[in-house]
Amino acid sequence: MTYETQRKLICELGRRMWERGWVAANDGNLSRRLGEGLYLVTPAGVSKGFLTPDMLVVVDGEGRAVDAGGGLRPSSETILHLECYRRRPDIAGVCHAHPPAATAFACARMGLEEPLVGEAALSLGRVPCAPYARTGTAALAEAAGPLLEEHDAVLLANHGAVTLGADLENAYWRMETLEHTARICLNVRLLGGGVPLSPEQAAELEGG
Numbered sequence: 001m002t003y004e005t006q007r008k009l010i011c012e013l014g015r016r017m018w019e020r021g022w023v024a025a026n027d028g029n030l031s032r033r034l035g036e037g038l039y040l041v042t043p044a045g046v047s048k049g050f051l052t053p054d055m056l057v058v059v060d061g062e063g064r065a066v067d068a069g070g071g072l073r074p075s076s077e078t079i080l081h082l083e084c085y086r087r088r089p090d091i092a093g094v095c096h097a098h099p100p101a102a103t104a105f106a107c108a109r110m111g112l113e114e115p116l117v118g119e120a121a122l123s124l125g126r127v128p129c130a131p132y133a134r135t136g137t138a139a140l141a142e143a144a145g146p147l148l149e150e151h152d153a154v155l156l157a158n159h160g161a162v163t164l165g166a167d168l169e170n171a172y173w174r175m176e177t178l179e180h181t182a183r184i185c186l187n188v189r190l191l192g193g194g195v196p197l198s199p200e201q202a203a204e205l206e207g208g
């Protein structure tokens with residue numbers, strides 16, 4: 001039970017999250033569906049910038065560690081990741097971080113709902129903000145769960161963001177697009193507001 005390639009990818013994406021300033025200290029977490037009811041998750045208490053493959057934890061569908069070679073506990077946010085996999089059989093990767101611009105919107109409890117940036121409308125769709133619940137609790141998974149069923153990117157009130165993907169790299173790219181879009185939307189607000197795409201223009205984009 002090594003999952004060598006997936007372990008290396010999680011470490012690489014964790015390093016990129018840390019280098020981009022989306023996480024501070026030991027914040028954030030990443031996971032990958034492995035099949036057969038197992039999931040590979042980042043450990044609690046380690047900076048995402050300095051993960052090594054042996055630190056990652058394999059958990060079952062209840063979040064119990066079945067292989068913690070490094071002797072570390074799974075992330076406290078594992079319950080949120082498992083909720084994503086339970087509700088979305090189509091996804092295999094989950095990324096959770098606190099990118100500053102997206103998290104600013106989350107603290108204002110404002111979703112990124114308007115189709116302002118064409119590419120973002122295409123890859124993210126509407127990004128709602130889930131109601132507040134305390135980090136690391138089943139209540140947070142319950143608060144965000146219904147929105148994660150319908151959306152690939154969701155803000156968590158007063159906390160951060162979670163993105164989903166058909167694979168983990170895809171979930172990571174969505175976080176990158178989300179933060180880039182949030183920064184643009186902040187600037188649009190500085191300019192006094194933007195002109196969203198019309199429903200027809202948005203539909204045309206989705207149609208390719």
Ligand SMILES: [Zn+2]
Pocket residue numbers: 027028077096097098135159160
């Ligand atoms: Zn968090």
